[in-house]
Amino acid sequence: MTHPHCSESAEPSVRPVKLISESKDVSDDRCSRQSVVSSCDSQSNFPPDPITQSHINDVIRRFAAACHPSNFEEGGCSVCGQLCLLSSLSPLGNIRNMLSVLEVDGVTRLPCSSVTEPVREQMGPVLDTTCNDMVCTPCRSSIRQGKVPCYALCNGLWLGNVPPELQGLTFYERLLVSRVQHSKCFVRVQRGKVKGEHSKLVANVVAYENPTPKIYN
Numbered sequence: 001m002t003h004p005h006c007s008e009s010a011e012p013s014v015r016p017v018k019l020i021s022e023s024k025d026v027s028d029d030r031c032s033r034q035s036v037v038s039s040c041d042s043q044s045n046f047p048p049d050p051i052t053q054s055h056i057n058d059v060i061r062r063f064a065a066a067c068h069p070s071n072f073e074e075g076g077c078s079v080c081g082q083l084c085l086l087s088s089l090s091p092l093g094n095i096r097n098m099l100s101v102l103e104v105d106g107v108t109r110l111p112c113s114s115v116t117e118p119v120r121e122q123m124g125p126v127l128d129t130t131c132n133d134m135v136c137t138p139c140r141s142s143i144r145q146g147k148v149p150c151y152a153l154c155n156g157l158w159l160g161n162v163p164p165e166l167q168g169l170t171f172y173e174r175l176l177v178s179r180v181q182h183s184k185c186f187v188r189v190q191r192g193k194v195k196g197e198h199s200k201l202v203a204n205v206v207a208y209e210n211p212t213p214k215i216y217n
């Protein structure tokens with residue numbers, strides 16, 4: 001099998017760099033291989049030297065650093081309640097004196113043990129107390145600027161502790177306990193192909209308005 005490179009090797013080499021790159025695609029081209037070896041001797045050594053122990057240690061060290069738990073472990077933010085990387089969380093105590101922007105009335109509710117017990121609210125800033133007093137970077141920067149974070153619980157997103165009876169519900173159970181639910185039953189009677197024969201389709205549709213209207217007590 002002849003290759004155009006063989007005929008080109010007899011001519012004066014005008015662009016030796018291009019000849020080297022083209023020869024990588026042809027393994028049995030001796031003419032190009034000789035020109036590659038002669039050209040590469042002065043540029044790099046092939047085969048390369050065996051890997052050194054310091055290089056192995058460096059690869060292992062970087063792999064261990066990338067697999068550190070802080071790179072994938074998550075924790076909750078006390079201000080917005082969202083899960084974030086532990087490396088992006090900081091103690092809430094650093095901004096303890098600036099939490100007055102999170103004090104909003106009419107957002108929280110304390111559990112009532114009887115019907116006659118008055119409705120009470122949670123005192124102080126609206127925080128998730130189960131997040132070990134940590135705050136994420138976006139919430140911390142907003143509070144430092146004196147602004148309420150966009151996804152803060154005090155923006156009407158506070159739910160409180162979910163009772164055990166409402167944890168782990170199925171999709172249909174969540175539909176049953178939702179506060180707003182639009183349900184409609186459709187019955188369609190269709191005439192069949194055979195004269196005098198009819199078929200009936202009954203379906204139940206649960207539809208929600210989007211956006212859901214604000215709910216008042």
Ligand SMILES: [Zn+2]
Binds near residue numbers: 077080135
């Ligand atoms: Zn947050």
